[in-house]
Amino acid sequence: MGTKYASSSAHPTHVDSGFAGTLKNIQLNDLIQMCCLSTSSVCMRVTKDDRIGTIFIVDGEIVHAACEDVEGEEAFYRILGWQTGSFESIEVSTTPQRTIHNNYHYLIMEAARLVDEKAGLESAPSATAKGSREEPADDRLRVLIVDDSPMMRKILSSMLTASNRIKVVGMASNGEEAISLIDELSPDLVTLDVNMPVMDGTSTIKHIMIEKPCPVVITSNPGDGSSKAIFNFLELGAVDFMSKPTKNQDILVQQHKILERVRVAATATVGNFRIARIPTAKTGRTASKPIDRACHRLVIVISGPGGHLEQMILLSGLVPALAEKDGAVVAIQSLPSSFSEPFARYLFERCGCPASPIGHEASLFSGRCYVGNHGWPLAVKMNGDEPAIVPKAREEGLVQVDRLLTSAATVFKQHLAVVLLSGANTGEQSGLRVVHENGGRIILRKRSSGMVAEPLDQVVEAGLADEEVNPADLLITVLNGFGRNH
Known part of the structure; x- marks a missing residue:
């Protein structure tokens, strides 16, 4: 207006x-x-x-x-x-x-x-013109909000409807109401709270994925000790997670992030989701034996909406396999930065993968996994004979993932592989181009088998993908590629 x-x-x-x-x-x-x-x-x-x-x-x-x-x-x-x-x-x-x-x-x-x-x-040529005018199709994204807090439902609804591409078609205060409304409204996407009365989020997402699958984005407060529950939700089929809005942060910045996460998550092909069992570590043992020896090969695994479970499954086998090839892994995920430490701990507890969050400068040792966030400013450099990963100061206009890929390609050259999973955000792709120029490889999970293909489509259209493989072949593709490099 x-x-x-x-x-x-x-x-x-x-x-x-x-x-x-x-x-x-x-x-x-x-x-x-x-x-x-x-x-x-x-x-x-x-x-x-x-x-x-x-x-x-x-x-x-x-x-x-x-x-x-x-x-x-x-x-x-x-x-x-x-x-x-x-x-x-x-x-x-x-x-x-x-x-x-x-x-x-x-x-x-x-x-x-x-x-x-x-x-x-008023602008019609004639009020008596013959013929009928069809109503324009409403192609807005239809969202159902599920949260037990009336205030949070109101805030989320206001933020979502700020976009003329989104329509909030209903709101529910618990999972039982949500299941009923999903049957009635057939929303394109559901935002789902974790803790609710009557029927909690875990039971609700199970019902959704079995009875009427649709993209689900989990909403919670990252600081309330719910990180393990969030990972469980992702294993059950949730496309993504986003933090609930808070008063102590810029409301417009939060709104922009929420709108973008919902937009991308809504593109998910939920029918491609398959519950997969993450290999569990044997009691008292780790899946690999890291040693304090500088790595000579590096794999950067980037995931986004729809790719969180894919990343957990791949890392459980990739990290121990790379230990035998003097390789290390940097895992970049799109969850909030406060989830990096819980994610690293979750990897170790679930599959014995020796992982640690990137909170300060750290040497890159063979057989280890270093967990970072897409929005973090990270770079790879050499400290004498040892490669290291370093948190950097933010620079205006610089996309963080491009900086990471550019610096890693400069250090590891042909001994670098970048694996892109569902929803992987590759910034402005300048980093991927430097990877190519230095002899590194860019490997994509086959788009038709994943949940969110849109960001990967852009990589293929730019001619930057070296290989696109089925998920079962990702591990062997990465390892065989290193076997060809001398």
Whole structure:
């Protein structure tokens, strides 16, 4: 909606009254969303020529609107249909009787639809033109939000619907409600909380994957000790994980990350998911015997949405096999940085894979796995005769994965292999090009067998993939390639 308003505070300027000032060319619907997101209580008086309308927001919900001779939603839509005007905030002394019951996302979207519809009718060549006009297909991504917190459902819904490509078709407070709504609504994607009453997230995702498979993104707080549960969800078929929004971080940055994760996860071919058993380490033994000897070969394994389980399975066999070839592995995953240490511990506990998070400069030793995050600034360098991986300072405009691949290719040259799994983000691909220029190999998991192929498609289209192999052949392909290098 393009409605623009000038605004001035209705409060006197004495102390404790807040600020007085003017906002020019602001859209009324944006201001309403801001008030709702911040759970404010305010009355807005909107003026257009000699017409006056009021909108009441209480604790972030639009509860009442009045304009001329009408109240409720009709009044709300009439006010937001004005193309110009002014508004002022008025202190709410008493809460009016509720006349509006729909949530604010629906109200704002419906208001925008009515404005567009009116504009379309006015611009039509003839009001009596023959023939009917078909409604445009709604190709927005249909999302179901599942979370036991009403506030979190509201926040997630607001963030998702900020994109005109996403439609929140339903919200559920527990797994039982979610299963019922999935049958009824057939969403394109489900965001799923971990801990809920009635039916928790674990039981819910099992039901989803068995009865009506669709892409599922797990939502939780990384700091609440739920990391092991998250890995279990990924093993059960969840495409990805994303942190719940928090107040102490930039809300727009968080919104951008959430929208991108949902967009990519929605492309997942869930039918390709197969529950696979990760090899378990024998009690008291590790799957490989790392020694403090500098590695001479390096494999960088990058995964993304849909590729988390693929990475765990590959690493369980790749790390011990490389120990015999003086090789090491750097595993780059797209989970939050706080998950690197739990992920390394999980690899060791599940399959005896000697893994450690990259928290400081570390020498790259044979038979070891070093776990990093896609957003971390990492680089490979030589310390005398020993290669090392080093956390670096962030540089504006530099894509972190490109820096890592470029530096690794410079050090290891033809003794470097890059393995790209489902959803692997390869930045701007400048790093992959340097890998090629230095004789390294780029190996892709076969796209038709994985969950998220979109990022890998871009690598193939750029002509940067040396081999694309079935998942069962990845390990032998990596090892045989090193056998050809002298």
